Amino acid sequence: MPPSSLSTHGHLIRISQVFQEQTAGIFSRLGISKTSALGQEYHWAKDFTAESIADQTASIFMRWHIPVHHAWPCNPQKMEGFIERAAQAMLKKFGGLDVQTILVGQLSSGSASGYYKHLASNLRGRVLQLFPEVAARGLDAESQDPGKSTLFCLVGREGLYCGVQSPRAANGFYPGGTKFIAQGDENTISRAGAKIAEALHYLRLHRSAPPEGSHWLELGASPGGMTSELLNRDYRVTAVDRAPLDARLRHERQLLFVQCDVAEFQPPAAARYDALLCDLNGEAADSMQQVIRLAPSLKSGGLVVFTLKMPGIATVHGALTLVDEVCSAASQAGLRVVAQTHLSYNRHEFTVFLEKV
Numbered sequence: 001m002p003p004s005s006l007s008t009h010g011h012l013i014r015i016s017q018v019f020q021e022q023t024a025g026i027f028s029r030l031g032i033s034k035t036s037a038l039g040q041e042y043h044w045a046k047d048f049t050a051e052s053i054a055d056q057t058a059s060i061f062m063r064w065h066i067p068v069h070h071a072w073p074c075n076p077q078k079m080e081g082f083i084e085r086a087a088q089a090m091l092k093k094f095g096g097l098d099v100q101t102i103l104v105g106q107l108s109s110g111s112a113s114g115y116y117k118h119l120a121s122n123l124r125g126r127v128l129q130l131f132p133e134v135a136a137r138g139l140d141a142e143s144q145d146p147g148k149s150t151l152f153c154l155v156g157r158e159g160l161y162c163g164v165q166s167p168r169a170a171n172g173f174y175p176g177g178t179k180f181i182a183q184g185d186e187n188t189i190s191r192a193g194a195k196i197a198e199a200l201h202y203l204r205l206h207r208s209a210p211p212e213g214s215h216w217l218e219l220g221a222s223p224g225g226m227t228s229e230l231l232n233r234d235y236r237v238t239a240v241d242r243a244p245l246d247a248r249l250r251h252e253r254q255l256l257f258v259q260c261d262v263a264e265f266q267p268p269a270a271a272r273y274d275a276l277l278c279d280l281n282g283e284a285a286d287s288m289q290q291v292i293r294l295a296p297s298l299k300s301g302g303l304v305v306f307t308l309k310m311p312g313i314a315t316v317h318g319a320l321t322l323v324d325e326v327c328s329a330a331s332q333a334g335l336r337v338v339a340q341t342h343l344s345y346n347r348h349e350f351t352v353f354l355e356k357v
Protein backbone atom coordinates (compact mmCIF):
# COMPACT_ATOMS: atom_id res chain seq x y z
CA MET A 1 0.00 0.00 0.00
CA PRO A 2 1.43 3.43 -0.92
CA PRO A 3 1.87 5.71 2.12
CA SER A 4 -1.23 7.81 2.85
CA SER A 5 0.90 10.98 2.95
CA LEU A 6 1.08 10.91 -0.86
CA SER A 7 -1.67 12.57 -2.84
CA THR A 8 -2.78 10.75 -5.97
CA HIS A 9 -3.36 12.39 -9.35
CA GLY A 10 -5.15 9.55 -11.11
CA HIS A 11 -3.53 6.43 -12.53
CA LEU A 12 -0.99 5.59 -15.19
CA ILE A 13 -2.31 2.59 -17.10
CA ARG A 14 -0.65 0.53 -19.81
CA ILE A 15 -2.83 -1.25 -22.33
CA SER A 16 -1.23 -3.25 -25.12
CA GLN A 17 -1.45 -1.96 -28.68
CA VAL A 18 -3.11 -5.31 -29.47
CA PHE A 19 -6.26 -3.84 -27.86
CA GLN A 20 -5.92 -0.36 -29.35
CA GLU A 21 -9.29 -0.52 -31.08
CA GLN A 22 -11.02 -1.60 -27.88
CA THR A 23 -9.41 1.00 -25.60
CA ALA A 24 -12.51 3.19 -25.31
CA GLY A 25 -14.61 0.12 -24.45
CA ILE A 26 -12.05 -1.02 -21.88
CA PHE A 27 -12.07 2.40 -20.17
CA SER A 28 -15.83 2.40 -20.11
CA ARG A 29 -15.82 -1.03 -18.36
CA LEU A 30 -13.20 0.23 -15.91
CA GLY A 31 -15.29 3.35 -15.15
CA ILE A 32 -12.74 5.78 -16.62
CA SER A 33 -13.84 8.83 -18.60
CA LYS A 34 -10.94 11.32 -18.58
CA THR A 35 -7.68 10.09 -20.14
CA SER A 36 -4.64 11.48 -21.94
CA ALA A 37 -2.55 9.19 -24.13
CA LEU A 38 1.15 9.01 -23.15
CA GLY A 39 3.66 7.22 -25.36
CA GLN A 40 2.45 4.27 -27.43
CA GLU A 41 0.54 2.28 -24.83
CA TYR A 42 0.16 4.42 -21.71
CA HIS A 43 -2.84 6.41 -20.56
CA TRP A 44 -3.12 8.89 -17.74
CA ALA A 45 -6.55 8.25 -16.27
CA LYS A 46 -7.15 11.35 -14.23
CA ASP A 47 -10.43 10.32 -12.62
CA PHE A 48 -9.41 6.80 -11.63
CA THR A 49 -8.19 5.01 -8.52
CA ALA A 50 -7.66 1.27 -8.08
CA GLU A 51 -10.64 1.28 -5.69
CA SER A 52 -12.93 2.84 -8.31
CA ILE A 53 -12.67 0.01 -10.88
CA ALA A 54 -16.22 -0.48 -12.07
CA ASP A 55 -15.70 -4.00 -13.40
CA GLN A 56 -12.86 -6.00 -11.81
CA THR A 57 -12.75 -8.55 -14.66
CA ALA A 58 -11.91 -5.73 -17.08
CA SER A 59 -8.63 -5.13 -15.21
CA ILE A 60 -7.30 -8.15 -17.18
CA PHE A 61 -6.67 -5.63 -20.01
CA MET A 62 -4.35 -3.50 -17.84
CA ARG A 63 -0.84 -4.78 -18.48
CA TRP A 64 0.58 -2.56 -15.78
CA HIS A 65 -0.60 0.36 -13.68
CA ILE A 66 0.48 2.69 -10.88
CA PRO A 67 -1.13 5.56 -9.02
CA VAL A 68 0.38 8.86 -10.18
CA HIS A 69 1.94 10.54 -7.13
CA HIS A 70 4.14 12.90 -9.11
CA ALA A 71 3.68 14.11 -12.69
CA TRP A 72 5.82 16.56 -14.63
CA PRO A 73 4.34 16.89 -18.12
CA CYS A 74 7.18 18.43 -20.17
CA ASN A 75 9.51 17.67 -23.06
CA PRO A 76 12.70 16.47 -21.32
CA GLN A 77 14.76 16.97 -24.48
CA LYS A 78 13.98 20.69 -24.43
CA MET A 79 14.19 21.12 -20.66
CA GLU A 80 17.57 22.35 -19.50
CA GLY A 81 18.93 20.39 -16.53
CA PHE A 82 16.05 17.90 -16.73
CA ILE A 83 17.77 15.11 -14.78
CA GLU A 84 18.81 17.31 -11.85
CA ARG A 85 15.47 19.08 -11.64
CA ALA A 86 13.54 15.80 -11.88
CA ALA A 87 15.73 14.12 -9.25
CA GLN A 88 15.43 17.03 -6.80
CA ALA A 89 11.64 17.10 -7.24
CA MET A 90 11.53 13.36 -6.49
CA LEU A 91 13.63 13.85 -3.38
CA LYS A 92 11.23 16.54 -2.19
CA LYS A 93 8.17 14.38 -2.85
CA PHE A 94 9.40 10.89 -1.91
CA GLY A 95 12.39 11.50 0.42
CA GLY A 96 12.04 9.63 3.71
CA LEU A 97 9.51 7.12 2.32
CA ASP A 98 10.17 3.46 2.90
CA VAL A 99 10.51 2.03 -0.62
CA GLN A 100 12.48 -1.14 -1.40
CA THR A 101 13.94 0.28 -4.61
CA ILE A 102 13.52 2.94 -7.29
CA LEU A 103 13.11 1.87 -10.90
CA VAL A 104 12.95 4.14 -13.94
CA GLY A 105 11.75 3.04 -17.37
CA GLN A 106 10.67 4.66 -20.59
CA LEU A 107 7.14 5.49 -21.70
CA SER A 108 7.75 4.30 -25.27
CA SER A 109 9.41 0.92 -25.00
CA GLY A 110 11.48 0.09 -28.06
CA SER A 111 11.94 3.79 -28.91
CA ALA A 112 14.26 3.85 -31.91
CA SER A 113 16.70 6.54 -30.81
CA GLY A 114 17.63 5.06 -27.44
CA TYR A 115 17.53 8.62 -26.05
CA TYR A 116 14.91 7.86 -23.40
CA LYS A 117 16.51 4.54 -22.49
CA HIS A 118 19.67 6.43 -21.57
CA LEU A 119 17.72 9.22 -19.92
CA ALA A 120 15.89 6.66 -17.74
CA SER A 121 19.16 5.00 -16.77
CA ASN A 122 20.89 8.33 -16.00
CA LEU A 123 17.92 9.60 -14.03
CA ARG A 124 17.91 6.43 -11.92
CA GLY A 125 21.62 6.84 -11.27
CA ARG A 126 21.19 10.41 -10.05
CA VAL A 127 18.07 9.64 -7.98
CA LEU A 128 19.84 6.77 -6.20
CA GLN A 129 22.60 9.21 -5.21
CA LEU A 130 19.91 11.26 -3.48
CA PHE A 131 18.36 8.16 -1.82
CA PRO A 132 21.51 6.49 -0.34
CA GLU A 133 19.55 4.10 1.92
CA VAL A 134 17.64 2.74 -1.07
CA ALA A 135 20.85 2.54 -3.12
CA ALA A 136 22.60 0.63 -0.32
CA ARG A 137 20.06 -2.20 -0.62
CA GLY A 138 21.17 -2.69 -4.23
CA LEU A 139 17.86 -4.18 -5.35
CA ASP A 140 17.11 -4.41 -9.06
CA ALA A 141 13.78 -5.33 -10.69
CA GLU A 142 14.40 -9.08 -10.39
CA SER A 143 15.35 -9.07 -6.70
CA GLN A 144 12.29 -7.16 -5.44
CA ASP A 145 9.81 -8.50 -2.92
CA PRO A 146 6.56 -8.55 -4.95
CA GLY A 147 4.53 -7.31 -1.98
CA LYS A 148 6.71 -4.37 -0.91
CA SER A 149 6.46 -0.79 -2.16
CA THR A 150 8.68 0.39 -5.01
CA LEU A 151 8.99 3.88 -6.47
CA PHE A 152 8.28 3.34 -10.17
CA CYS A 153 9.01 6.14 -12.66
CA LEU A 154 8.40 6.40 -16.39
CA VAL A 155 9.97 9.03 -18.60
CA GLY A 156 9.37 9.90 -22.23
CA ARG A 157 8.55 12.65 -24.69
CA GLU A 158 5.47 13.42 -22.58
CA GLY A 159 7.38 14.01 -19.34
CA LEU A 160 7.92 12.17 -16.06
CA TYR A 161 5.32 10.10 -14.18
CA CYS A 162 6.05 8.47 -10.80
CA GLY A 163 4.11 6.41 -8.28
CA VAL A 164 4.67 4.17 -5.28
CA GLN A 165 3.18 0.71 -5.74
CA SER A 166 4.16 -2.89 -5.03
CA PRO A 167 5.15 -4.96 -8.09
CA ARG A 168 2.18 -7.24 -7.36
CA ALA A 169 -0.32 -4.37 -7.33
CA ALA A 170 1.35 -2.82 -10.41
CA ASN A 171 1.15 -6.22 -12.19
CA GLY A 172 4.85 -6.45 -13.01
CA PHE A 173 8.37 -6.18 -11.59
CA TYR A 174 9.69 -3.81 -14.28
CA PRO A 175 8.48 -0.26 -14.97
CA GLY A 176 5.76 -0.86 -17.57
CA GLY A 177 5.70 -4.57 -16.73
CA THR A 178 7.82 -5.88 -19.60
CA LYS A 179 10.80 -8.12 -18.97
CA PHE A 180 12.81 -8.11 -22.17
CA ILE A 181 13.20 -11.66 -23.52
CA ALA A 182 15.69 -12.15 -26.32
CA GLN A 183 14.32 -14.18 -29.22
CA GLY A 184 14.93 -14.63 -32.91
CA ASP A 185 18.42 -16.19 -32.75
CA GLU A 186 19.23 -19.60 -34.26
CA ASN A 187 18.12 -21.39 -31.06
CA THR A 188 14.60 -19.93 -31.09
CA ILE A 189 12.15 -22.62 -32.16
CA SER A 190 9.03 -20.44 -32.05
CA ARG A 191 7.87 -17.07 -30.79
CA ALA A 192 5.77 -18.88 -28.19
CA GLY A 193 8.89 -19.59 -26.13
CA ALA A 194 8.95 -15.96 -24.96
CA LYS A 195 5.39 -16.38 -23.66
CA ILE A 196 6.22 -19.15 -21.20
CA ALA A 197 9.50 -17.42 -20.24
CA GLU A 198 7.53 -14.28 -19.42
CA ALA A 199 4.75 -16.27 -17.74
CA LEU A 200 7.20 -18.00 -15.38
CA HIS A 201 8.78 -14.64 -14.54
CA TYR A 202 5.33 -13.06 -13.96
CA LEU A 203 4.21 -15.97 -11.78
CA ARG A 204 6.67 -14.87 -9.07
CA LEU A 205 4.33 -11.96 -8.34
CA HIS A 206 1.95 -14.55 -6.91
CA ARG A 207 3.80 -17.78 -6.09
CA SER A 208 7.03 -19.61 -6.78
CA ALA A 209 7.56 -21.52 -10.00
CA PRO A 210 7.76 -25.33 -9.89
CA PRO A 211 11.26 -26.43 -8.78
CA GLU A 212 13.83 -27.93 -11.17
CA GLY A 213 13.06 -31.51 -12.07
CA SER A 214 9.27 -30.93 -11.99
CA HIS A 215 7.28 -32.85 -14.58
CA TRP A 216 5.16 -30.76 -16.99
CA LEU A 217 2.35 -31.99 -19.21
CA GLU A 218 2.26 -29.73 -22.26
CA LEU A 219 -0.78 -29.60 -24.56
CA GLY A 220 -0.29 -27.98 -27.98
CA ALA A 221 3.50 -28.17 -28.01
CA SER A 222 4.42 -28.07 -31.72
CA PRO A 223 6.82 -26.80 -32.98
CA GLY A 224 8.30 -26.64 -29.48
CA GLY A 225 9.32 -23.10 -28.48
CA MET A 226 7.74 -23.52 -25.04
CA THR A 227 9.01 -27.10 -24.71
CA SER A 228 12.52 -25.88 -25.29
CA GLU A 229 12.13 -23.15 -22.62
CA LEU A 230 10.86 -25.74 -20.11
CA LEU A 231 13.74 -28.11 -20.87
CA ASN A 232 16.23 -25.24 -20.52
CA ARG A 233 14.95 -24.78 -16.95
CA ASP A 234 15.71 -28.44 -16.14
CA TYR A 235 12.10 -29.55 -16.17
CA ARG A 236 10.87 -32.91 -17.47
CA VAL A 237 8.23 -32.59 -20.18
CA THR A 238 5.53 -34.83 -21.63
CA ALA A 239 4.47 -32.93 -24.75
CA VAL A 240 1.33 -33.63 -26.79
CA ASP A 241 0.46 -32.33 -30.25
CA ARG A 242 -0.94 -33.74 -33.47
CA ALA A 243 1.85 -31.93 -35.37
CA PRO A 244 5.52 -32.89 -34.98
CA LEU A 245 8.09 -31.14 -32.83
CA ASP A 246 11.09 -29.34 -34.28
CA ALA A 247 13.94 -31.75 -35.12
CA ARG A 248 16.24 -29.92 -32.70
CA LEU A 249 14.25 -31.45 -29.81
CA ARG A 250 14.61 -35.02 -31.11
CA HIS A 251 17.36 -36.14 -28.73
CA GLU A 252 16.19 -34.39 -25.55
CA ARG A 253 16.40 -37.01 -22.80
CA GLN A 254 13.95 -35.26 -20.45
CA LEU A 255 11.26 -35.05 -23.14
CA LEU A 256 8.55 -37.55 -24.04
CA PHE A 257 6.61 -36.52 -27.14
CA VAL A 258 3.21 -38.05 -27.89
CA GLN A 259 1.95 -37.22 -31.37
CA CYS A 260 -1.84 -37.47 -31.32
CA ASP A 261 -5.04 -35.47 -30.94
CA VAL A 262 -5.11 -34.20 -27.38
CA ALA A 263 -8.63 -35.64 -26.93
CA GLU A 264 -7.13 -39.12 -27.42
CA PHE A 265 -4.23 -38.65 -25.02
CA GLN A 266 -4.49 -40.80 -21.88
CA PRO A 267 -1.78 -40.30 -19.27
CA PRO A 268 -0.37 -43.48 -17.70
CA ALA A 269 -2.51 -44.39 -14.65
CA ALA A 270 0.33 -43.66 -12.22
CA ALA A 271 1.33 -40.32 -13.78
CA ARG A 272 1.16 -37.32 -11.44
CA TYR A 273 2.31 -34.11 -13.15
CA ASP A 274 3.58 -31.11 -11.18
CA ALA A 275 2.35 -28.62 -13.75
CA LEU A 276 0.31 -28.41 -16.93
CA LEU A 277 0.83 -25.97 -19.80
CA CYS A 278 -1.87 -25.52 -22.43
CA ASP A 279 -1.21 -23.53 -25.62
CA LEU A 280 -3.73 -25.33 -27.85
CA ASN A 281 -5.20 -23.17 -30.56
CA GLY A 282 -8.91 -23.36 -31.29
CA GLU A 283 -11.82 -22.59 -28.97
CA ALA A 284 -10.67 -21.66 -25.46
CA ALA A 285 -13.65 -23.45 -23.87
CA ASP A 286 -12.70 -26.71 -25.65
CA SER A 287 -9.06 -26.33 -24.61
CA MET A 288 -10.11 -25.81 -20.98
CA GLN A 289 -12.28 -28.97 -21.19
CA GLN A 290 -9.12 -30.92 -22.07
CA VAL A 291 -7.28 -29.36 -19.12
CA ILE A 292 -10.17 -30.29 -16.82
CA ARG A 293 -10.25 -33.85 -18.22
CA LEU A 294 -6.54 -34.24 -17.49
CA ALA A 295 -6.55 -32.43 -14.10
CA PRO A 296 -6.92 -35.70 -12.10
CA SER A 297 -3.34 -36.48 -13.23
CA LEU A 298 -2.10 -33.19 -11.74
CA LYS A 299 -0.74 -33.17 -8.19
CA SER A 300 -2.64 -31.24 -5.55
CA GLY A 301 -1.34 -27.63 -5.58
CA GLY A 302 -0.12 -28.25 -9.14
CA LEU A 303 0.14 -25.28 -11.49
CA VAL A 304 -1.73 -24.74 -14.75
CA VAL A 305 -0.55 -22.12 -17.25
CA PHE A 306 -3.30 -21.63 -19.83
CA THR A 307 -3.13 -19.42 -22.93
CA LEU A 308 -6.69 -18.23 -23.43
CA LYS A 309 -7.04 -17.59 -27.17
CA MET A 310 -9.81 -15.41 -28.54
CA PRO A 311 -10.11 -16.22 -32.25
CA GLY A 312 -12.74 -14.05 -33.92
CA ILE A 313 -13.57 -12.07 -30.77
CA ALA A 314 -13.31 -8.33 -31.40
CA THR A 315 -15.27 -6.77 -28.54
CA VAL A 316 -14.44 -6.13 -24.90
CA HIS A 317 -17.74 -7.72 -23.88
CA GLY A 318 -17.01 -10.83 -25.98
CA ALA A 319 -13.52 -11.22 -24.49
CA LEU A 320 -14.70 -10.77 -20.89
CA THR A 321 -17.62 -13.15 -21.36
CA LEU A 322 -15.20 -15.80 -22.67
CA VAL A 323 -12.74 -15.26 -19.79
CA ASP A 324 -15.61 -15.58 -17.34
CA GLU A 325 -16.95 -18.75 -18.98
CA VAL A 326 -13.55 -20.47 -19.17
CA CYS A 327 -12.46 -19.50 -15.64
CA SER A 328 -15.84 -20.49 -14.13
CA ALA A 329 -15.57 -23.93 -15.74
CA ALA A 330 -12.06 -24.29 -14.29
CA SER A 331 -13.15 -23.19 -10.79
CA GLN A 332 -16.04 -25.63 -10.78
CA ALA A 333 -13.56 -28.39 -11.63
CA GLY A 334 -11.32 -27.51 -8.66
CA LEU A 335 -8.81 -25.28 -10.49
CA ARG A 336 -8.47 -21.99 -8.60
CA VAL A 337 -7.53 -18.89 -10.62
CA VAL A 338 -4.25 -17.49 -9.22
CA ALA A 339 -3.93 -14.69 -11.78
CA GLN A 340 -5.16 -13.71 -15.23
CA THR A 341 -3.42 -11.12 -17.35
CA HIS A 342 -2.32 -9.92 -20.75
CA LEU A 343 1.44 -10.44 -20.95
CA SER A 344 3.73 -8.34 -23.13
CA TYR A 345 4.50 -11.34 -25.40
CA ASN A 346 0.83 -12.34 -25.70
CA ARG A 347 -0.97 -11.29 -28.85
CA HIS A 348 -4.77 -11.51 -29.00
CA GLU A 349 -4.90 -13.83 -26.01
CA PHE A 350 -4.58 -13.79 -22.23
CA THR A 351 -2.52 -15.97 -19.89
CA VAL A 352 -4.40 -17.55 -16.99
CA PHE A 353 -2.60 -19.16 -14.04
CA LEU A 354 -4.51 -21.76 -12.03
CA GLU A 355 -3.75 -24.07 -9.14
CA LYS A 356 -5.32 -27.44 -8.37
CA VAL A 357 -7.12 -27.12 -5.05
Ligand SMILES: C[S@@+](CC[C@H](N)C(=O)[O-])C[C@H]1O[C@@H](n2cnc3c(N)ncnc32)[C@H](O)[C@@H]1O
Nearest residue numbers: 190192220222223224225226242261262279281
Ligand atom coordinates in the same frame (compact mmCIF):
# COMPACT_ATOMS: atom_id res chain seq x y z
C1 LIG B 1 -0.06 -21.99 -30.92
S1 LIG B 1 0.44 -23.55 -31.45
C2 LIG B 1 1.48 -24.07 -30.17
C3 LIG B 1 2.83 -23.43 -30.16
C4 LIG B 1 3.75 -24.13 -29.17
N1 LIG B 1 3.25 -24.02 -27.82
C5 LIG B 1 5.17 -23.66 -29.21
O1 LIG B 1 5.69 -23.29 -28.16
O2 LIG B 1 5.80 -23.68 -30.25
C6 LIG B 1 -0.98 -24.51 -31.16
C7 LIG B 1 -0.78 -25.98 -31.35
O3 LIG B 1 -1.95 -26.65 -30.90
C8 LIG B 1 -2.05 -27.84 -31.64
N2 LIG B 1 -3.42 -28.38 -31.51
C9 LIG B 1 -4.58 -27.71 -31.63
N3 LIG B 1 -5.61 -28.54 -31.40
C10 LIG B 1 -5.09 -29.75 -31.13
C11 LIG B 1 -5.64 -30.99 -30.79
N4 LIG B 1 -6.96 -31.16 -30.71
N5 LIG B 1 -4.81 -32.02 -30.55
C12 LIG B 1 -3.46 -31.87 -30.63
N6 LIG B 1 -2.87 -30.70 -30.97
C13 LIG B 1 -3.67 -29.66 -31.20
C14 LIG B 1 -1.69 -27.43 -33.05
O4 LIG B 1 -1.26 -28.55 -33.80
C15 LIG B 1 -0.58 -26.41 -32.79
O5 LIG B 1 0.67 -27.01 -32.93
